[in-house]
Amino acid sequence: MTRASIDPETLSAYFDGELPPEDAARVEAALRADPAVAREVEDLARVGAAVRACLGAEAREVPEARFEPIWDRIERDIDAQVAQPAPGPWARFVTWLRGSHARPAFAVAGVAAAAAVVFAVLRAPGGDGNAAGAHPAVATTDPGAKAPSAPAPSAAPSTEAPRLAHSGPARADEPPAAAPAPPRNDAEVEFIEFDGGSGRIEHIEGRRGTTTVIWVREEEPTDTEREL
C-alpha cells in the first residue's frame, strides 16, 4: 500500500478502531513502511489528547442539561441520514463544491447572482423589496437542509437541527464519520439463572465488540404437568 492510497478518512477510522481487521492490517503495514503515515496517525493522537484535556475541565462546568437536547438532535440526525435516499445530482454538486478549490470563485459568483436577483426584484414594477420565498435560488443555499427526511423517532417537533458533516448514505449499523464512537456490545454478565429450563451464553465477535447472546431452552412440561 502506498501513501497515496490511504485517504484521511481511512486513517481516521483506523485511529478510532473502526476498520475491519483486513483494512487495519493494511494500514499497519503502511505505518511500518511509510514514516509520513505514522506521523499523521501520531498527529491525530496528539490532537485528540489535547482536545480532550482542554475540553474535559471546561465541559465539567457546563450543566449536562444543556447537552441533552444536543445529544437528542444528533440521534435524530443519524436516524434521518440512515433513512435518507441517495443524494441527488444537486446535492452531489454542492458536496463537490464544498471540497473544491474553486469554491471561492463559485461563492463570489453566487453572491453576485443573488445581488442581481434582489436588485431586479427591487427594480421591478410593484416590487416591494420582499424577495423572500419568491426566488428559491436566493433563499436556499444548502439544498441538503431541505431534503426530505424520515420523521424523528421521538414526538418532539421537527426542528432545523444542524446537520453533521457527512451527507452520503450510511449503513444502518455504521454511524457517520462525525458521529460519536459507536457503542460497544461487550457485556459483562454478573449473574444468570435459568429458572424454567436451561440455557447457555454465547458470544458473537464483530466490529462493535462482542455481542452476548443468552439462549434459553424451554423445558417441555412433564406428563404430570400436562395433566394438571
Added chain:
Amino acid sequence: MRRRAFAGAVAAFVVTAASAGPAAAAERTRAKCDLHAVHLTKKGDGTIPPELSFLEAELRDDQFAAYKGFHLLERKDLLLVKDQAARAAFRTGHTLGLTLLGGKGKRLRIRASLSNRSGDRTLVQTTYAIDDGGVFLLGGPSYNGGKLLFAIRCRGARG
C-alpha cells in the same frame, strides 16, 4: 487541502467531545430502552429487513445459520428509572422485565428477566453491564415453528 481536512476533523472531534464528555462522566439514573422481538424461522431467503439492519452483523453469525427468515414481530420502548422494575409484554405472550441498577461512565448495569408465554415461569434472569447503547440478546423461546430473539438496547440519561 490536507490542512483543511485536518481542521474539519478537529472541529468534529471538538463537537463529539463536548457532547459526550459530561454525559459519559455522569451517573445514570434513567435509561431509554428499545426492545425488539424478532421471529427466526427456517424458511426464507435470508434477507434481513431494514428495520433489523442494526442486528445484521449478529444475525449473519454462525449461531443463526440455521435460520433463513428474520421478521420483526414487535418493537417496544421502555423508560427505566433506577432501581424500579419495568415490564414490556409482547404479543407473543412473553414478558421482558428490565431494571436499571445504575451505571458509571459509559457503562449501564441492567437486570433483565424473560417470562414464558403463559407468564407462569421465568425462563431466565440475568444481571449484566454493557456500554451505553450496546445490544444484548436473549433468544430461544419457541414460537410459531421458529424461535424468538429479543434484542435489548438501552441508552442512559440523567434526571
